[in-house]
Amino acid sequence: MRALVVDDEPDARLPIVRLLERRGWEVEQAGDGEGCLETCERSRPLAIVLDYKLPTMSGIEVASRLRETGYRGFIVLYSAYLTPAIEDDAKDLGAVAVAKPDLDQLFDLLAELVQGNGEGKLTK
Amino acid sequence: MSASEGRLHQALAELAEVQAMLEQERLERTGVEALFEELLQAMSDAFLFTDPAGRIRRSNRSAQHLLGMSEADLTGRFVEEVAGPGLPARIWDILEGGSESQTAVREIEVHRATGDRVAVSLAAAVVRDDNGKIIGAVYSLRDLSVTQKLLSDLGAAEARWHLLAQVSEDLNSGLDPRDQLDVVAGRVTEATACTCAIALVHGNMGKRWDSVFATNDPLGYRIRSELVGTRPAGAIGAVLGREEPIVAPVCAPDFPLLGGESSAGIGSACVVPLRARERTIGVMLLASEQQSRVGGSVVEVAVQVASKVAIAIDRGDLHHEVSRLEAVQEGDRLRGELFSAVTHETLTPLSAVRSIARALVEEASSESDHELAQALTRQSDRLYALVQDFLDFNRLEEGRPPSVEMRPLDLRAPLSKGVAAFAQNREIDVAIPDDLPEVFADADRIQQIVGNLVSNAVRYSPPDSPVSVSAQVAGRYVEVSVSDRGSGMRPEELARVFERFYRGSQEGKTSGTGMGLYVSKALAESMGGRIWAQSKPREGTTFTISLPTAGLRKEERA
Numbered sequence: 001m002r003a004l005v006v007d008d009e010p011d012a013r014l015p016i017v018r019l020l021e022r023r024g025w026e027v028e029q030a031g032d033g034e035g036c037l038e039t040c041e042r043s044r045p046l047a048i049v050l051d052y053k054l055p056t057m058s059g060i061e062v063a064s065r066l067r068e069t070g071y072r073g074f075i076v077l078y079s080a081y082l083t084p085a086i087e088d089d090a091k092d093l094g095a096v097a098v099a100k101p102d103l104d105q106l107f108d109l110l111a112e113l114v115q116g117n118g119e120g121k122l123t124k
Numbered sequence: 125m126s127a128s129e130g131r132l133h134q135a136l137a138e139l140a141e142v143q144a145m146l147e148q149e150r151l152e153r154t155g156v157e158a159l160f161e162e163l164l165q166a167m168s169d170a171f172l173f174t175d176p177a178g179r180i181r182r183s184n185r186s187a188q189h190l191l192g193m194s195e196a197d198l199t200g201r202f203v204e205e206v207a208g209p210g211l212p213a214r215i216w217d218i219l220e221g222g223s224e225s226q227t228a229v230r231e232i233e234v235h236r237a238t239g240d241r242v243a244v245s246l247a248a249a250v251v252r253d254d255n256g257k258i259i260g261a262v263y264s265l266r267d268l269s270v271t272q273k274l275l276s277d278l279g280a281a282e283a284r285w286h287l288l289a290q291v292s293e294d295l296n297s298g299l300d301p302r303d304q305l306d307v308v309a310g311r312v313t314e315a316t317a318c319t320c321a322i323a324l325v326h327g328n329m330g331k332r333w334d335s336v337f338a339t340n341d342p343l344g345y346r347i348r349s350e351l352v353g354t355r356p357a358g359a360i361g362a363v364l365g366r367e368e369p370i371v372a373p374v375c376a377p378d379f380p381l382l383g384g385e386s387s388a389g390i391g392s393a394c395v396v397p398l399r400a401r402e403r404t405i406g407v408m409l410l411a412s413e414q415q416s417r418v419g420g421s422v423v424e425v426a427v428q429v430a431s432k433v434a435i436a437i438d439r440g441d442l443h444h445e446v447s448r449l450e451a452v453q454e455g456d457r458l459r460g461e462l463f464s465a466v467t468h469e470t471l472t473p474l475s476a477v478r479s480i481a482r483a484l485v486e487e488a489s490s491e492s493d494h495e496l497a498q499a500l501t502r503q504s505d506r507l508y509a510l511v512q513d514f515l516d517f518n519r520l521e522e523g524r525p526p527s528v529e530m531r532p533l534d535l536r537a538p539l540s541k542g543v544a545a546f547a548q549n550r551e552i553d554v555a556i557p558d559d560l561p562e563v564f565a566d567a568d569r570i571q572q573i574v575g576n577l578v579s580n581a582v583r584y585s586p587p588d589s590p591v592s593v594s595a596q597v598a599g600r601y602v603e604v605s606v607s608d609r610g611s612g613m614r615p616e617e618l619a620r621v622f623e624r625f626y627r628g629s630q631e632g633k634t635s636g637t638g639m640g641l642y643v644s645k646a647l648a649e650s651m652g653g654r655i656w657a658q659s660k661p662r663e664g665t666t667f668t669i670s671l672p673t674a675g676l677r678k679e680e681r682a
Contacts, residue, residue: 008548008549008587009548009549010499010548010549011499011502011503014495014496014499015496015499018492018496031549032587055587056587
């Protein structure tokens with residue numbers, strides 16, 4: 001059960017990585033969109049936790065590129081800058097938006113998705 | 125010489141003396157006569173002198189002018205012949221008409237040579253010589269048409285003055301002069317017998333008649349309902365673009381006074397722009413259904429009242445604007461105070477978090493815990509520096525310098541903490557010689573400044589470009605530099621980089637508050653140091669702070 005955590009701030013990634021590891025995930029990290037696409041290509045994680053504000057492209061752009069490259073896993077847009085428009089864009093890409101820093105909601109959602117109960121949240 | 129001869133000489137001498145006296149008296153009498161004549165001619169009242177029979181013997185210029193006849197024409201005629209039957213023609217008429225030898229003053233009409241008649245006030249008196257013998261009569265006539273015009277002019281001036289005083293009082297009686305415009309319109313109507321309307325436009329050369337105030341009469345009502353809410357048009361609209369009034373003493377039925385296709389039943393009107401401080405805020409209209417009713421003095425009244433109204437409204441608006449700004453300023457001040465107080469309150473828990481983070485770093489039993497504790501330290505340091513920036517900024521705004529706690533200090537710890545807190549995911553190349561002398565400074569402040577400089581370098585340079593921090597000795601100072609390979613700054617940007625809220629050409633592209641460098645400069649100077657920036661477009665920017673070494677400070681104190 002592999003996850004990829006994408007955030008340009010290492011200190012912001014760290015607690016997510018640690019807590020996911022405690023929940024049985026094998027976690028990889030990336031600091032920007034390019035790193036995310038590259039790691040995803042290589043290790044095909046089950047879930048990607050994606051920050052919205054990234055250095056060169058936004059989380060939505062990264063999600064869109066991920067879908068274009070045929071990635072079918074779970075994408076969770078985890079950001080402090082969510083707007084209804086971003087949430088709609090996320091839904092269009094089959095992704096779920098979670099407001100930073102609600103870690104409980106993030107982990108609950110990932111657990112549901114893994115158990116196959118959260119599929120409904122990935123479509124409009 | 126015989127005695128008789130002597131007496132003769134004396135008599136002659138006495139006679140000559142008397143003659144001289146007589147001559148002197150005659151001269152004096154002539155002088156008086158000339159003066160009297162001059163006065164008589166200069167009098168604005170008309171004077172006629174008659175002989176006992178009633179024939180005119182003398183007249184002054186005013187009399188000749190009043191009656192329209194020359195002196196020669198008048199002399200020798202009977203008074204009633206030239207002035208009509210209104211005058212007491214004979215001595216006995218005068219004696220009969222009043223007490224003693226003169227008449228009471230009364231108003232009569234005199235006939236002029238041209239045939240028309242003039243109202244005059246008349247006084248007549250009998251003239252006697254020293255012995256009481258009647259030698260003639262004198263008539264004094266004052267042209268009342270002149271007096272009446274003077275009196276009516278005086279009345280009009282007084283009435284206008286009264287109107288303007290009342291209007292001023294009305295306009296100043298409340299907070300908003302607009303509330304008084306109905307009253308003002310009523311007063312103008314009372315004084316001029318014309319309907320008065322005051323129409324205001326809103327804002328800058330407004331699009332519509334915003335509010336219309338008018339006399340409470342049928343024409344006033346009609347004008348108001350025609351104008352309210354419509355776009356300014358016609359003569360009344362044209363006045364908005366002028367400084368001078370438009371006067372229409374005769375309005376043709378198709379004259380578009382109010383903007384419609386007819387004159388709206390108005391026979392005469394004038395429209396005066398309401399101008400204050402080079403702008404037109406509306407118009408004042410005086411109108412009457414009668415033609416030629418509006419003109420002359422009515423226009424003058426309108427212009428004077430309009431000027432008072434315009435100034436009062438403008439002053440009211442200014443007053444309103446000033447109060448609004450004061451309220452905004454007060455709101456800003458309170459918000460600033462509240463924000464500052466709240467921020468101050470965060471310092472206590474934040475300091476506790478920093479201490480706990482430090483304790484966790486020491487207590488951590490595993491590498492993994494240690495890593496988390498380090499992250500916590502970095503982020504709480506970063507938050508602490510941001511809060512400090514804000515509090516320092518507020519102090520500077522209040523004119524107080526930042527507070528610093530100076531002591532001899534090894535720069536390495538605060539430099540690496542400042543770098544760590546703001547490095548984010550950038551690799552920062554830190555080159556600090558091990559034998560760097562101690563400086564005399566405040567550790568938290570050094571951390572704050574370096575944090576600000578690193579944060580800046582990271583934000584204003586590409587994600588994969590290097591950022592370096594170095595320190596070197598320069599005389600009895602230590603210089604710490606933070607360099608990036610970003611886009612650099614043009615000289616004009618460089619000159620302003622330490623200004624408060626200055627964000628340069630990158631504003632909007634990067635985050636930041638615009639407080640960091642401004643506060644850093646004040647902090648460096650509070651510690652006896654300096655800060656400066658060097659930059660080249662497309663090559664990058666280097667910020668340097670120079671701090672006195674502890675040794676220098678010791679020397680200075682010694």
